[in-house]
Amino acid sequence: MTERFHDIALTVNGEEVRERIDVRRTLVDFLREDLNLTGSHVGCEHGVCGACTVLLDGEPVRSCLLFAIQLDGAVLTTVEGLADGERLHPIQEAFREHHGLQCGFCTPGLLLTAKALLEENPAPTDREIREAIAGNLCRCTGYHFIVDAIRAAARGPRR
Numbered sequence: 001m002t003e004r005f006h007d008i009a010l011t012v013n014g015e016e017v018r019e020r021i022d023v024r025r026t027l028v029d030f031l032r033e034d035l036n037l038t039g040s041h042v043g044c045e046h047g048v049c050g051a052c053t054v055l056l057d058g059e060p061v062r063s064c065l066l067f068a069i070q071l072d073g074a075v076l077t078t079v080e081g082l083a084d085g086e087r088l089h090p091i092q093e094a095f096r097e098h099h100g101l102q103c104g105f106c107t108p109g110l111l112l113t114a115k116a117l118l119e120e121n122p123a124p125t126d127r128e129i130r131e132a133i134a135g136n137l138c139r140c141t142g143y144h145f146i147v148d149a150i151r152a153a154a155r156g157p158r159r
Contacts, residue, residue, distance in 0.1 A: 003023070004022060004023060005022055005023065006021060006023050006069050007020050007021075008021060008068065008069060008072040009072060009073065010072060010073060010074045010075070010076055011075045012031075012035060012037070012076045012077075012081070013076070013077060013080055013081030014081065017035065019035075019068075021034065021068050021069060023067065023069050024067065025069075026063070026064055026065075026068065027054070027063040027064070027066040027067065027068045027071060028040050028042055028052045028063040028064045029042075029068075030068035031054070031063060031078060034068075037078050037080050039108045040052045040053070040054055040063050040078055040108060041105055041106075041108060041109070042064065043064075043106075045064045046064070047062040047065040048135075048137070049106070049109075049136070050062070050106065050110070050113065050135050050137060051105055051106055051108070051109050051136075051137075052064045052109065053109030053110075053112050053113055053136065054077060054078050054079075054112060055078075055112050055115065056071070056074055056075075057074055057075050058075075058119065059116060060109075060112055060113045060116045077115075078108075078112075079107075079108035079112060089115070091149075091150070092111060094150070094153035095110075095153075097149070098148045098149035098152055099141075100141070100148065100149030100150075101140075101141070101146075102140030103139075103140050106136055106138040106139075106140075109136050110133060110136045110138070113132060113133055113135075113136055114132070114133070114149075114150045117129065117132040118150070118153060122154060124150070124154060126147055126151065129150045129151065130143070133147075133150070
């Protein structure tokens, strides 16, 4: 018989986390319910919308498609890990300045997707930006201001 609970240790937003979890718990539920990190939104629960996107070892992943147990030993960044206290991350600042958000539901996933893109490609073209965010659905903006914000963040300071 398989154990239903398992101990995991990982780094979340720079802090070590050790938890005993149900092996069936999804990563998004673990973040929201166990760690009270509610920035990752639960949208489609099928990995389609991108609202639950987090960075796993620097790569964007859908937290609704992973079990938390899979992250033992991993480094995870959520939208809560972007800002430095009251100081917004340059990507967050660019989204604010360029109106890259409306209702905000998709914003956490878009911010983290943009961060991963800019770390891999510090000077993306508009086409590359659009390709990178293609898996993040936004019903409000039409993406124009989001692309503007990511382009502006690419030109701005890095963190």
